[in-house]
Amino acid sequence: xxxxxxxxxxxxxxxxxxxxxxxxxxxxxxxxxxxxxxxxxxxxxxxxxxxxxxxxxxxxxxxxxxxxxxx
Numbered sequence: 487x488x489x490x491x492x493x494x495x496x497x498x499x500x501x502x503x504x505x506x507x508x509x510x511x512x513x514x515x516x517x518x519x520x521x522x523x524x525x526x527x528x529x530x531x532x533x534x535x536x537x538x539x540x541x542x543x544x545x546x547x548x549x550x551x552x553x554x555x556x557x
Contacts, residue, residue, distance in 0.1 A: 487500045487548045487553060488553065489544060490555065491528055497554075498526075498528060504520045506544070508537040508541065514532045514534075515537040516530050516531075517530075
């Protein structure tokens with residue numbers, strides 16, 4: 487499944503992501519993924535809760551068999 491990030495005009499193939507996680511920052515939280523051994527920021531959210539909700543939504547969409555998730 488692909489995750490398409492509209493704001494960054496990029497897409498990530500989840501088959502190549504070894505892990506996704508939320509990293510808190512001073513003013514919000516970043517959704518990050520490890521792709522081919524390198525950390526990449528997928529998206530930035532105003533709060534940790536929003537970023538965690540995004541991970542949950544991505545996983546639910548992947549489990550449903552969808553080909554693309556738009557973020």
